Amino acid sequence: MMKKIVIHEEYCIGCRLCEIQCLVKHSSSGKIIKAFREEYPRPISRVHVEEEGYLSFALQCRHCEDATCIENCMTGAMHRDEKSGAVICDEEKCVGCWMCIMSCPFGVIQREKKERKIASKCDLCGNDGEPACVANCPNEALSYEEN
Amino acid sequence: MKKLAMAKSVLFPEFKVIRDTDRCIACQVCVRQCANDVHHYDQDDDTVSCQDERCVGCQRCVTLCPTNALEVKKREVGFHPNANWSVQHIRNLYKQSETGGVLLSGMGCDQPYRIYWDHLLLNASQITNPSIDPLREPIELKTFLGAKEEMLDIDWNQDFPVIKTQLAPQLELNLPILFSAMSYGSISYNAFHSIVEAAREVGTHCNSGEGGLHPDFYPYGKNIIVQVASGRFGVHRDYLQVAGAVEIKIGQGAKPGIGGHLPGEKVSLEISQTRKIPEGSDAISPAPHHDIYSIEDLQRLIFAIKESISYEKPVSVKIAAVHNIAAIASGAIRAGADIVAIDGIRGGTGAAPQVIRDNVGIPIELALAQVDERLRQEGIRHRASLVIAGGIRSSADVIKAIALGADAVYIGTATLVALGCHLCQKCYTGKCNWGIATQDPYLTKRLNPSIGKRRLVNLMRAWAFEIKEMLGGMGVNSIQSLRGNKEHLRTVGLTREESQILGVKPAGEGW
Numbered sequence: 001m002m003k004k005i006v007i008h009e010e011y012c013i014g015c016r017l018c019e020i021q022c023l024v025k026h027s028s029s030g031k032i033i034k035a036f037r038e039e040y041p042r043p044i045s046r047v048h049v050e051e052e053g054y055l056s057f058a059l060q061c062r063h064c065e066d067a068t069c070i071e072n073c074m075t076g077a078m079h080r081d082e083k084s085g086a087v088i089c090d091e092e093k094c095v096g097c098w099m100c101i102m103s104c105p106f107g108v109i110q111r112e113k114k115e116r117k118i119a120s121k122c123d124l125c126g127n128d129g130e131p132a133c134v135a136n137c138p139n140e141a142l143s144y145e146e147n
Numbered sequence: 148m149k150k151l152a153m154a155k156s157v158l159f160p161e162f163k164v165i166r167d168t169d170r171c172i173a174c175q176v177c178v179r180q181c182a183n184d185v186h187h188y189d190q191d192d193d194t195v196s197c198q199d200e201r202c203v204g205c206q207r208c209v210t211l212c213p214t215n216a217l218e219v220k221k222r223e224v225g226f227h228p229n230a231n232w233s234v235q236h237i238r239n240l241y242k243q244s245e246t247g248g249v250l251l252s253g254m255g256c257d258q259p260y261r262i263y264w265d266h267l268l269l270n271a272s273q274i275t276n277p278s279i280d281p282l283r284e285p286i287e288l289k290t291f292l293g294a295k296e297e298m299l300d301i302d303w304n305q306d307f308p309v310i311k312t313q314l315a316p317q318l319e320l321n322l323p324i325l326f327s328a329m330s331y332g333s334i335s336y337n338a339f340h341s342i343v344e345a346a347r348e349v350g351t352h353c354n355s356g357e358g359g360l361h362p363d364f365y366p367y368g369k370n371i372i373v374q375v376a377s378g379r380f381g382v383h384r385d386y387l388q389v390a391g392a393v394e395i396k397i398g399q400g401a402k403p404g405i406g407g408h409l410p411g412e413k414v415s416l417e418i419s420q421t422r423k424i425p426e427g428s429d430a431i432s433p434a435p436h437h438d439i440y441s442i443e444d445l446q447r448l449i450f451a452i453k454e455s456i457s458y459e460k461p462v463s464v465k466i467a468a469v470h471n472i473a474a475i476a477s478g479a480i481r482a483g484a485d486i487v488a489i490d491g492i493r494g495g496t497g498a499a500p501q502v503i504r505d506n507v508g509i510p511i512e513l514a515l516a517q518v519d520e521r522l523r524q525e526g527i528r529h530r531a532s533l534v535i536a537g538g539i540r541s542s543a544d545v546i547k548a549i550a551l552g553a554d555a556v557y558i559g560t561a562t563l564v565a566l567g568c569h570l571c572q573k574c575y576t577g578k579c580n581w582g583i584a585t586q587d588p589y590l591t592k593r594l595n596p597s598i599g600k601r602r603l604v605n606l607m608r609a610w611a612f613e614i615k616e617m618l619g620g621m622g623v624n625s626i627q628s629l630r631g632n633k634e635h636l637r638t639v640g641l642t643r644e645e646s647q648i649l650g651v652k653p654a655g656e657g658w
Contacts, residue, residue: 008595010592013592014589015211020174020213032214033172
């Protein structure tokens with residue numbers, strides 16, 4: 001059974017601390033002030049808060065069982081991590097064709113321009129304990145649970 | 148009404164928002180979290196600026212800022228020092244000359260009147276009466292609220308003694324602490340939900356306040372004391388029958404002698420259904436109960452309620468601590484109250500005129516000591532339990548209250564602080580950034596009831612441990628043995644009159 005991030009939209013307060021901490025976690029320095037002020041291009045957050053009216057929730061890759069991004073990846077960069085079951089993009093193999101972005105039903109994959117174009121998505125923080133978005137949500141609007 | 152043209156306000160900002168620009172990453176958490184629109188993001192230069200005059204000092208932004216770049220401080224005002232004309236007085240004068248209105252405030256009285264808890268010291272055992280280690284030996288905190296029998300008729304001829312007297316209904320608490328009356332309306336659904344869940348988990352009771360009971364909370368009824376106040380909002384048969392006890396609210400410590408007013412704009416569909424009043428209509432609680440003008444009238448209401456609940460649950464009468472409190476409490480008990488709840492001057496509120504909150508009533512410590520003493524003198528102390536409220540801040544306050552004669556205490560402000568309240572006193576604006584004293588759906592979701600419940604349960608657990616430690620230290624193994632035992636207290640730094648009113652000897656004096 002893989003652990004997944006569960007969204008509790010009734011308690012999302014739209015502060016976007018998940019986005020901020022995700023960005024920091026995926027920055028090269030791992031330091032919040034440095035990540036925002038000194039790293040260029042600024043790292044991007046892999047979680048996004050969707051907001052309309054009073055409703056908001058933090059959305060990141062759902063790590064679908066039937067992942068269309070994996071199916072449509074021509075280089076095999078998008079793959080399922082055997083150990084964790086997470087859908088991971090192998091940045092070495094990614095050629096930036098954006099087929100994954102085209103096919104993702106949740107719109108949670110983004111274009112990241114580092115040295116070259118690669119697809120950027122939630123990697124469950126390398127399966128290293130609680131993902132940053134979950135650990136830093138001030139209102140427990142995200143939880144990391146066995147599916 | 149045509150809005151009158153107004154000259155520039157001379158009001159000065161109360162708080163100063165200090166932003167450390169070396170730390171600020173312009174992430175805008177502060178912008179999103181402030182219901183008072185203090186912070187503004189400027190897209191052109193990627194910076195955040197603030198408008199101090201809007202800040203109420205609730206510290207929400209400070210708490211959530213991920214880089215600790217923010218600090219909110221009380222602003223030093225450069226007025227010429229003047230012991231008579233304090234900054235607060237000047238500010239109030241400016242405000243009233245601009246608005247022509249009564250100044251409102253939330254929470255309890257914040258004036259520097261003497262806090263007697265801080266002048267009471269507890270005893271401990273040495274040599275002659277060994278102390279008890281609560282981790283090794285049981286210490287009982289269980290408390291029963293309700294009228295106690297004068298005498299028990301016991302049949303000793305059975306295998307076990309059998310009590311033949313029919314006992315008065317009791318409210319059973321696992322510890323002598325209850326959550327104060329805070330209505331759904333004054334606090335949010337989520338805040339109310341956190342409190343009822345915690346009350347059930349801990350094995351104590353909370354109080355519905357005067358705003359009726361939302362149908363979702365009926366399953367928690369056993370742990371809820373429902374209130375019948377002067378507005379009689381949401382009072383009907385099921386409401387009375389579902390509860391663990393019924394409380395007639397005569398007065399409130401924050402605003403003795405005056406009623407309440409929930410403005411129509413706060414009476415949403417949910418609240419209108421709970422209070423049984425039309426949506427959008429003002430919910431006005433009159434100052435007096437219009438059917439209570441004497442002790443005899445109170446008696447009629449108490450027994451009307453007792454009839455409707457078949458005499459199965461205790462009925463409480465809540466009164467504010469005022470000058471003649473001892474006689475009033477005695478009257479309430481003679482009228483049939485099983486519990487008398489007394490709310491002192493520091494008792495909180497969602498909204499009260501500041502002048503009333505800060506100037507009317509007496510400290511609960513003095514009221515409690517006097518009431519307990521008077522009831523003992525009259526020989527009716529057993530006929531009702533005493534629950535006190537108004538400014539209980541710690542387990543030490545709780546145990547001192549018990550030693551001073553209370554059966555249990557209500558905690559209101561402490562409950563809210565545990566839920567995140569930062570005492571900004573702006574409950575009446577409905578813009579509580581902590582999601583407590585608000586009905587704005589954008590703000591109410593900031594209080595996740597599962598977190599709220601956990602925090603309250605933790606608080607009660609911690610206080611219970613501390614109370615046991617203190618009891619053990621005194622060599623007392625049950626909270627009942629401490630009740631009204633003023634020999635376990637000594638005063639320090641009080642005048643002789645104050646010590647006498649408290650009925651407590653000054654420190655240094657032995658038995």
